[in-house]
């Protein structure tokens with residue numbers, strides 16, 4: 001029977017990881033996969049997470065199942081982290097999921113259940129896995145313009161013009177902060193205009209927030225999602241703890257369904273529980289428990305926030321250094337956008353040929369669409385990358 005299956009396209013980013021591994025050059029630079037790395041190339045376990053893990057090992061008495069939505073304390077802690085007091089907790093249904101990807105997948109499932117004809121509008125470009133999951137689920141996808149190839153900022157006029165086609169019953173997927181893959185983000189005036197459009201059209205926003213704390217700070221990065229959640233009748237929010245807690249492999253995410261009408265909360269919660277049951281039953285608990293411990297213990301939380309700030313500032317410092325270096329080498333300001341972008345990524349606007357040249361001649365590995373992971377750099381490799389960018393003719 002399985003001979004009827006077709007080869008599936010390989011994930012380009014995972015493929016790039018493999019190519020990097022096989023490259024024997026010692027001074028190669030990995031700017032591919034979206035994992036935070038410190039100056040020596042390690043992805044450390046955050047101090048507070050390690051401390052929580054020790055405490056948990058001592059204190060945990062059982063590994064029995066939790067609930068279908070995960071431990072309620074995790075839901076409470078994460079709803080508060082993402083939404084602050086933008087909406088009353090009683091209006092939010094929340095369920096733990098295997099990573100942010102699990103939350104995205106469950107959100108699409110909920111959309112399809114509620115409206116099989118829903119179209120999902122996605123930024124062009126977006127995280128490739130959004131497109132891949134939507135395609136797999138046979139949900140109609142409509143791209144909206146997002147990235148301005150000239151300025152390397154947001155093409156907001158193009159975006160709003162394309163979203164004019166949105167209808168009631170459609171979903172508009174946005175990145176809450178630190179847009180992946182571009183690094184270009186809306187400002188608050190633009191977010192407000194987007195909310196007005198969504199309200200006028202009666203479309204449902206879905207916010208994917210995978211990098212809270214990596215852009216301008218924990219609170220700042222949540223401003224857009226909070227504005228949306230407090231303004232529209234209903235929305236979905238998929239949050240990931242992979243990056244900001246550094247617990248990638250623990251698979252820790254949360255799907256939230258927010259409704260202004262509190263009567264809908266019960267129906268939404270029941271639906272989230274049902275969908276978890278159908279797809280994987282109980283969600284993973286270990287990472288969620290660590291996150292809960294860190295967020296609810298004053299000392300652990302303070303240490304986590306301090307370390308997250310170090311991570312954020314390291315990336316900002318590398319952005320500044322790279323933009324400065326490029327200005328010096330190119331004698332122009334055209335790379336200033338690198339310091340304006342936020343999060344782990346920047347799309348630098350190189351052609352696939354230029355990306356290939358940087359790989360062949362300089363051992364610099366970035367994704368084919370010229371997305372680079374800023375955290376893959378350190379003070380020593382920034383000048384090498386700057387030279388590669390300029391010499392490749394970007």
Ligand code: PMP
Nearest residue numbers: 099100101127180208210240242
């Ligand atoms: N959304 C976006 C935009 C992402 O970049 C990622 C991570 N690459 C995720 C969701 C999900 O991450 P994870 O499943 O590892 O939590």
